[in-house]
Amino acid sequence: MRIGLDIGGTKTDAVAITVDDEIIGRIRRTTGHGDDEIVADVVEGVRELQADAEFDLAEVRSVGVGIPGLVDAASGRVLHAVNLGVESLELARLARAELGIPVALENDVNAAALGAAALRGADVGTSMAYLNLGTGVAAGIVTEDGLWRGARGTAGEVGHISVDPAGRVCTCGQRGCIETLCGGGALARAWGRRGSLPVRDIFDAADGGDTEAMLLRADLARGAAAAVRVLILSADVETVVIGGGLTALGDRLGDGIRRALIADAAGSPFLRSLHLDERIELLPSGSPAAALGAALVGALVPEEEIVIHG
Structure with a gap:
């Protein structure tokens, strides 16, 4: 399965999806502020979702994150996310080090666009x-x-x-x-x-x-x-x-x-x-489009980067 997180200025929305893009779990949590808190949002968001939806973390193939600000998707770095207190953060690398799962980033609006297209x-x-x-x-x-x-x-x-x-x-x-x-x-x-x-x-x-x-x-x-x-x-x-x-x-x-x-x-x-x-x-209010799109971004991680863990 894949996990997607949409990190907003006040709330983070997270979903777990199957290979058929079916949402099998969803949680929301308060977004933190600053580098350490944003990394924690990803790591703890994944773990809360795992506990809530009762799946094995070893089943997760990738984590995708949609986040506001300038995003260098290739390097997994967040730049100038002013509302989150982030100026330069290697979010993908740091979150992967904690989770042992490949992490991909995308600008939040681009991720939501992918999610909206999938929902349509x-x-x-x-x-x-x-x-x-x-x-x-x-x-x-x-x-x-x-x-x-x-x-x-x-x-x-x-x-x-x-x-x-x-x-x-x-x-x-x-x-x-x-x-x-x-x-x-x-x-x-x-x-x-x-x-x-x-x-x-x-x-x-x-x-x-x-x-x-x-x-x-x-x-x-x-x-x-x-x-x-x-x-x-x-x-x-x-x-x-x-x-x-x-x-x-x-x-x-x-x-x-x-x-x-x-x-x-x-x-x-x-x-x-x-x-x-x-x-x-x-879109209906409360649509999971952004988090779903983030999960789809994670699905674009090349297969050679994905290792079985557990």
């Missing part, structure tokens, strides 16, 4: 983009040949495409990036009111007629629609699957994005011909 099945198109709407905004692109990373690994970084040069300043230093419109962190800062779920609060206040909330809700739909448009027009993917924390809003999110896509296409026969509003899907 092979008979629903050969190309797709996974658009992550969470604290930030990014995408992973999957073709019939697998992940498409681009020349320097930045394929899918739609969050930092500027669509409004006079817009809000982005954390990347530009103005009016897509992320400033539909990233959960940017929306929370623009809202500026305390709450455990600021984006949900924005939607609730907008439903109640709050003018500022209505504008921010419209920004979210406009920004996500722009991301969908960029992904389809640049990579010509058949479908954009939307995931991430904001999908907890369900149809409130999806319907708004579809309306924005339809409105954008109203004056453009070209855009209307692409039927962009029909080419998006929302």
